[in-house]
Every structure is written in structure tokens, then in C-alpha cells.
Amino acid sequence: MPLVTPAADRMPRSGIRRVMDAAWASGKPFIGMHVGEPSFVPPEHVLRAAENAYETGDTHYVPNAGVPELLEALSVKVREQNGIHASPSQIVVSAGGAQALHLALSMTIAAGDEVLIPDPGWPNYAMAVGLLQATPVRYALKPERGFIPDIAELQELITPRTRVLLVNSPSNPLGTVIPGEVIEELVRFAERNDIWLLSDECYDALTYGVEHVSPARFDEKGVVLSAFSFSKTYAMTGVRVGYLVTPPGVAATAAKLQEPMVACVNAPAQAAAIAALTGPQDQVAFMRDTYASRRVLAMEKLTEVGIPFVEPRGAFYIWIDVSDRTGGSVEDWAVRLLQEHQVAIAPGTAFGAGGEGWARLSLAADSDDIARGIERIGAMR
Incomplete structure (x- = not known):
């Protein structure tokens, strides 16, 4: 059988996928804060x-x-x-x-x-x-x-x-x-x-x-x-x-x-x-304002549960410091978070070695999921 090219074979799979695969395989409902998928539909x-x-x-x-x-x-x-x-x-x-x-x-x-x-x-x-x-x-x-x-x-x-x-x-x-x-x-x-x-x-x-x-x-x-x-x-x-x-x-x-x-x-x-x-741009403004509100909510909830974060000034993510909670690998910790608390997040190492001890939360999720998800993350050790 012919071989695939070394470049194709070497290409790593996204580190986010380990969490996604585990979430889908579990067959259980979960709070998804792991992907950057807007929770809106395009304007009419x-x-x-x-x-x-x-x-x-x-x-x-x-x-x-x-x-x-x-x-x-x-x-x-x-x-x-x-x-x-x-x-x-x-x-x-x-x-x-x-x-x-x-x-x-x-x-x-x-x-x-x-x-x-x-x-x-x-x-x-x-x-x-x-x-x-x-x-x-x-x-x-x-x-x-x-x-x-x-x-x-x-x-x-x-x-x-x-x-x-x-x-x-x-x-x-x-x-x-x-x-x-x-x-x-x-x-x-x-x-x-x-x-x-x-x-x-x-x-x-x-x-x-x-x-x-x-x-x-x-x-x-x-x-x-x-x-x-x-x-x-x-x-x-x-x-x-x-x-x-x-x-x-x-x-x-x-x-x-x-x-x-x-x-x-x-x-x-x-x-x-x-x-x-x-065409009209009012829905763009509405989506941006909604993300801004979710951003404020996430910062308030993270402060309540004692998790440090980087204040987001753009996009719809928040970068959180979980280095005192992981006990080692943030990717393993993210999988345990899914298994034990049914919250899917993106481990920081999915974005490079500099992400060890950090995690990315997507604010594309709705407000209730963001609030409940952060509460569960706060309970995770």
C-alpha cells in the first residue's frame, strides 16, 4: 500500500479534539464552552x-x-x-x-x-x-x-x-x-x-x-x-x-x-x-453587544469562584489560569472536568506549550451555560 506523505502523517490533530471526542462519546449532556461556534444564525x-x-x-x-x-x-x-x-x-x-x-x-x-x-x-x-x-x-x-x-x-x-x-x-x-x-x-x-x-x-x-x-x-x-x-x-x-x-x-x-x-x-x-x-448591520451590533454582556458575566463569575483570567478585549473567548488546579497536565484536567462535571473547555496546550496551566472558555455559549459552567469549573480540583 502506498504511504501518505510525511508532512500529512506528522500533522498533529487539534488538542481541542480530545475533549470534543470524549464529550460526544460520553452520550451525556454537557455544557459546551470548547469551540468558537457563534450561538446565532446569519441575518435574515x-x-x-x-x-x-x-x-x-x-x-x-x-x-x-x-x-x-x-x-x-x-x-x-x-x-x-x-x-x-x-x-x-x-x-x-x-x-x-x-x-x-x-x-x-x-x-x-x-x-x-x-x-x-x-x-x-x-x-x-x-x-x-x-x-x-x-x-x-x-x-x-x-x-x-x-x-x-x-x-x-x-x-x-x-x-x-x-x-x-x-x-x-x-x-x-x-x-x-x-x-x-x-x-x-x-x-x-x-x-x-x-x-x-x-x-x-x-x-x-x-x-x-x-x-x-x-x-x-x-x-x-x-x-x-x-x-x-x-x-x-x-x-x-x-x-x-x-x-x-x-x-x-x-x-x-x-x-x-x-x-x-x-x-x-x-x-x-x-x-x-x-x-x-x-445590508443592515443591526444584527452585527446585537451579536457584539451580546458577547460583551457574556464577557462581563464570565469575569464576574470567575472572580466569584476565585479563578484568575485575562480580561478579554476582543473575540469571544476568555483565557483562564487553572495552574493551581490541574496537578500537572491541563489536557488531562480538562478531560476529568468533562467526565466529572460535564463541562467541555479547550485546554491551553491545544494552542501551544505556552498554554500549559491555562484554558480557553468560549463565550459563544449562552449566558446560562456560561454561568453554570464556570460554577462547575470552580468546584473542580
Whole structure:
């Protein structure tokens, strides 16, 4: 029997999956605070747009980069909301934010190259880099620095093989938002070292009392690639629409790479995305306000049960310190929490070695589940 490639065989399974598999296998009801799945449905006008596309037969191939109407709407969106002056010709529509990231990596790294990724950080970064036969090099996000990247430490990690610095703000799993002045420093760092800065901005619409700042605002030398998604902003996780914003002259290459990857994002999904951008935005504000309320509730309950946490300023997660409760492995502790108290959470080590002693709670769960879940976590030793 032929063998699978070493890169595919080596790719680790997400550490969150151990908890998910145990939860499903138990056959018991549980409180799910482990995945970032919004507890909302897309706005009604978004659903109707997709439905109309199917009814009218708008189900054929479309351009690799995306339909012109969506590219125009995205150009307006990133200019008005992100301060990025990108023409429609600089944008490529992708099958979700994850594929936008993979597309960016596919055109910037080769076998043996290195990519700087955050630790703790979304596990799919390392997966994608490894599948492309490159090496993920983790840079530490430390509590004593507020989990903000350190430029000096990043410089120590640079080698002749470094090609990309991957930055995520607002952060999954931390809920932190990198200040604008640090974002600008990171862009200058990428420019000085002649590397790409790949910015994951999946949660750009979800911040609380602080501004989300896109790195491309400061890009003077064409080094920033920006990946966005409709999944969290519009609760369109299963619709699978994202987009990659590139410097001038780069999008044509990205669009070309779409052909062997996905050819194009399906037309009804793009119709839904156009409706999402150009239609009423009141449900977006409602969802953001709901997450803000859940955030306050979670902080109050964690304070009551005596569990330290990092105050989330973006996304819909809260990073909690359980180092005095685990007795060793936080992943084993998370499985015991599920077995003994029927609460599913994401162990911090799912996001890198720097997550040992920490756990991520998703605030995508409803308020009652958040309150009851934290009470049960407080009772767990």
C-alpha cells in the first residue's frame, strides 16, 4: 500500500479534539464552552440572498478571485472599517478565513522555510505551515507582557529561512488586542527583515472598549497580507466565505492558486456575503453587544469562584489560569472536568506549550451555560 506523505502523517490533530471526542462519546449532556461556534444564525437578509441564488440558478462557476460585486463591497469595507486602501483587484475571496491563511502561506513559503507563529495561538497555524513542508517557529506571548509580542525576542528568532511573521489580533485563544503602536512596530520589523507579515483578522469586528488596528494601515513596502472572514462577524461559519487582502500586484498570483485549491467560492455563498456587507448591520451590533454582556458575566463569575483570567478585549473567548488546579497536565484536567462535571473547555496546550496551566472558555455559549459552567469549573480540583 502506498504511504501518505510525511508532512500529512506528522500533522498533529487539534488538542481541542480530545475533549470534543470524549464529550460526544460520553452520550451525556454537557455544557459546551470548547469551540468558537457563534450561538446565532446569519441575518435574515443574508439567508434570503443565498436562497434566491439557488432558486434562480446562480450556481455556476465564477471568477477565481470572486464575483466583481463582492470584491467592490470588500474594497469599501476594508477602507471604511480597517483603514486599508485596497482596490478590488487586490482582494481574493476564499473558502473561509482558514483558506485565506492557507492561500497566503501557499504563495509565500516553500519546503524548509520558517514561519513565526504565536504561542499560545490557533493550532491551525502550525498545521497549515507543516502541510506546506515548512517549519513553524513559535514566538512566546507571555503573561508578564500582557501576551503582546516582543520585538527583541522576535528578532532573535529570525534566520535566513524565515519568510513570514504571522500575527493574530484580536487573539484566539487569548482575547487580547494588540495596541496600534505595537502593530506598527511589527510591520516595521517585517519590512526591516524583508519578510511577509500575515495578519489573521478573523475577529476584527469584535472588540470591547479598544480599537482593532489592521497592520496593512502601516504597510509602506508591500509586506502585509490580511486574512478576514465572514464566519464570526455574521455567524456564517458553515457558509465558508473569507477573503485575503494583498499589496498591489500580488492578488493575481493568489487568484491563480485558487484554481487547483477550490477553483472558486460557490456563487450562493458569495451572494450571501454581498448581502451581509451591503445590508443592515443591526444584527452585527446585537451579536457584539451580546458577547460583551457574556464577557462581563464570565469575569464576574470567575472572580466569584476565585479563578484568575485575562480580561478579554476582543473575540469571544476568555483565557483562564487553572495552574493551581490541574496537578500537572491541563489536557488531562480538562478531560476529568468533562467526565466529572460535564463541562467541555479547550485546554491551553491545544494552542501551544505556552498554554500549559491555562484554558480557553468560549463565550459563544449562552449566558446560562456560561454561568453554570464556570460554577462547575470552580468546584473542580
